[in-house]
Amino acid sequence: xxxxxxxxxxxxxxxxxxxxxxxxxxxxxxxxxxxxTTLQGMIESVTGETDGDLVQKIGEKTIQLYLDGExxxxxxxxYRLVDSASTVAGAAAMANMVxxxxxxxxxxxxxxxxxxxxxxxxxxxxxxAELACFCMTNGIPGDSVGDFVGALQSYGKEELMRIxxxxxLDCVLPLGPDFLAKITESIQSVSEGxxxxxRVFRFxxxxxxxxxxxxxxxxxxxxxSSGDFLTNMVESRGITQxxxxxxxxxxxxxxxxxxxxxxxxxxLSTNYFEHTGVQTVARRIVSRAYGEI
Amino acid sequence: xxxxxRSRSRRLKPFRLLALGLITLAPLVACNKETPKxxxxxxxxxxxxxxxxxxxxxxxTPPAPSEKPKEAASFNKFFPADxxxxxxxxxxxxxDTYAEAKITNNGKEMVVxxxxxxxxxxxxxxxxxxxxxxxxxxxxxxxxKNQSALLVKDRYQVKASSQVLDHVARKSWxxxxxxxxxxxx
Numbered sequence: 498x499x500x501x502x503x504x505x506x507x508x509x510x511x512x513x514x515x516x517x518x519x520x521x522x523x524x525x526x527x528x529x530x531x532x533x534t535t536l537q538g539m540i541e542s543v544t545g546e547t548d549g550d551l552v553q554k555i556g557e558k559t560i561q562l563y564l565d566g567e568x569x570x571x572x573x574x575x576y577r578l579v580d581s582a583s584t585v586a587g588a589a590a591m592a593n594m595v596x597x598x599x600x601x602x603x604x605x606x607x608x609x610x611x612x613x614x615x616x617x618x619x620x621x622x623x624x625x626a627e628l629a630c631f632c633m634t635n636g637i638p639g640d641s642v643g644d645f646v647g648a649l650q651s652y653g654k655e656e657l658m659r660i661x662x663x664x665x666l667d668c669v670l671p672l673g674p675d676f677l678a679k680i681t682e683s684i685q686s687v688s689e690g691x692x693x694x695x696r697v698f699r700f701x702x703x704x705x706x707x708x709x710x711x712x713x714x715x716x717x718x719x720x721x722s723s724g725d726f727l728t729n730m731v732e733s734r735g736i737t738q739x740x741x742x743x744x745x746x747x748x749x750x751x752x753x754x755x756x757x758x759x760x761x762x763x764x765l766s767t768n769y770f771e772h773t774g775v776q777t778v779a780r781r782i783v784s785r786a787y788g789e790i
Numbered sequence: 791x792x793x794x795x796r797s798r799s800r801r802l803k804p805f806r807l808l809a810l811g812l813i814t815l816a817p818l819v820a821c822n823k824e825t826p827k828x829x830x831x832x833x834x835x836x837x838x839x840x841x842x843x844x845x846x847x848x849x850x851t852p853p854a855p856s857e858k859p860k861e862a863a864s865f866n867k868f869f870p871a872d873x874x875x876x877x878x879x880x881x882x883x884x885x886d887t888y889a890e891a892k893i894t895n896n897g898k899e900m901v902v903x904x905x906x907x908x909x910x911x912x913x914x915x916x917x918x919x920x921x922x923x924x925x926x927x928x929x930x931x932x933x934x935k936n937q938s939a940l941l942v943k944d945r946y947q948v949k950a951s952s953q954v955l956d957h958v959a960r961k962s963w964x965x966x967x968x969x970x971x972x973x974x975x
Contacts, residue, residue, distance in 0.1 A: 501831065501839070503831040536831055537828070537830070544934070544936060544937070545935070545936045546934040551933070556831055560835050560838045561838040561841070564838045564839055564841075564842040565845075568885070635882060635883045635884065635885065636862065636884035636885045638880075638881035638883055638889070638891075639866060639880075639881035640866050640867070644866075644881045647881070648881055650880070651878075651882065651892055651894065781882075781883065784883070784902060785888050788890060788904035789888055789947070790914055790933075
């Protein structure tokens with residue numbers, strides 16, 4: 498039997514390394530993210546309603562919609578998979594770095610990709626996973642591609658926090674200010690076989706349409722079409738490698754100064770995609786339940 | 791420990807140590823504190839799970855003859871146009887028989903608009919029986935404190951939900967839908 502959405506929300510930690518890191522990144526999307534871990538809290542946040550009977554009705558409809566709609570459960574599943582997959586990818590990047598530093602492990606350089614390439618492909622595939630989760634949760638809203646891009650750009654709350662964290666932790670911190678070019682180049686130059694070997698991609702692939710060539714093209718297009726939005730976020734918020742590191746350091750002790758090491762360590766130890774992803778799916782269903790009751 | 795586990799443990803050890811060395815959680819206090827779980831939704835979850843299981847079992851049998859609900863995509867064209875009074879419209883959901891758009895003003899959410907087909911969920915229409923207001927001849931009610939709902943052609947719920955607009959302002963958004971077009975669907 499599938500788990501109920503209220504239980505999935507309640508299982509999210511109120512405090513964890515992930516919530517601390519997200520809290521540290523609040524300056525990127527000020528006030529957008531609150532760590533809501535109950536269905537009642539989510540209903541009150543989405544609707545502003547506090548009447549007990551009405552809240553109950555919205556909650557019951559939310560629970561029913563989650564169990565009825567296969568898309569919602571698949572979206573939660575994919576948000577979870579992306580994090581568990583990137584955890585392994587993070588370990589791979591660290592292994593390579595260890596290989597650069599300690600000769601005793603230098604053989605690892607032969608079997609693991611360069612950290613930049615791993616990070617860049619990982620970041621591109623993660624962003625494609627976001628697109629897949631969006632479609633599973635919301636359908637494909639509107640009648641045109643423009644409508645769809647508009648929906649992505651109207652992101653708020655947990656989903657905007659997730660994109661902000663992705664830009665900071667998966668893009669700027671490990672790849673630097675020209676992360677967009679690096680991701681695009683890495684996706685363009687990776688062979689289809691290598692892409693199929695990417696752990697994050699393996700989890701996401703089933704949820705993207707078409708064959709391997711189409712999936713690869715979609716990942717690339719997804720990054721390119723969102724380029725202005727992402728660049729604007731980085732520039733308007735002044736997201737820099739040292740800025741991200743300084744803020745994260747306010748909350749966690751990081752002994753290493755090597756940015757790709759720090760990024761890999763954060764990747765290995767947090768699950769912000771899953772955490773905010775569950776909250777996003779819950780928020781969207783509550784909004785629909787409020788509309789349908 | 792079996793030999794293979796031991797060697798795996800040896801292989802992983804440098805990474806574990808590095809990870810531990812790189813990151814230690816400063817505020818360890820109150821981490822993952824256990825909170826009481828609510829029981830408020832348990833009954834609803836149990837009923838919904840049974841209903842979903844029953845539905846799955848019956849999926850090969852033909853559905854009872856009744857009018858088929860309209861798909862959400864067919865509602866999009868009846869929403870208020872983009873750019874009304876300088877606002878921005880973004881379609882946000884299109885699921886089954888539910889279509890939703892968010893109206894923002896200067897980047898801030900102003901109102902969420904939605905159309906859904908209640909042909910398969912007749913109980914949601916009950917609230918309109920007590921409606922004292924009408925809009926274009928259709929019954930109109932306030933739901934809770936932040937929502938205004940209209941029932942078009944005795945089946946389509948058209949709603950405006952907002953935490954910043956009052957009932958009068960929400961009603962004004964409902965008039966911006968193509969209600970006649972929706973009724974003719």
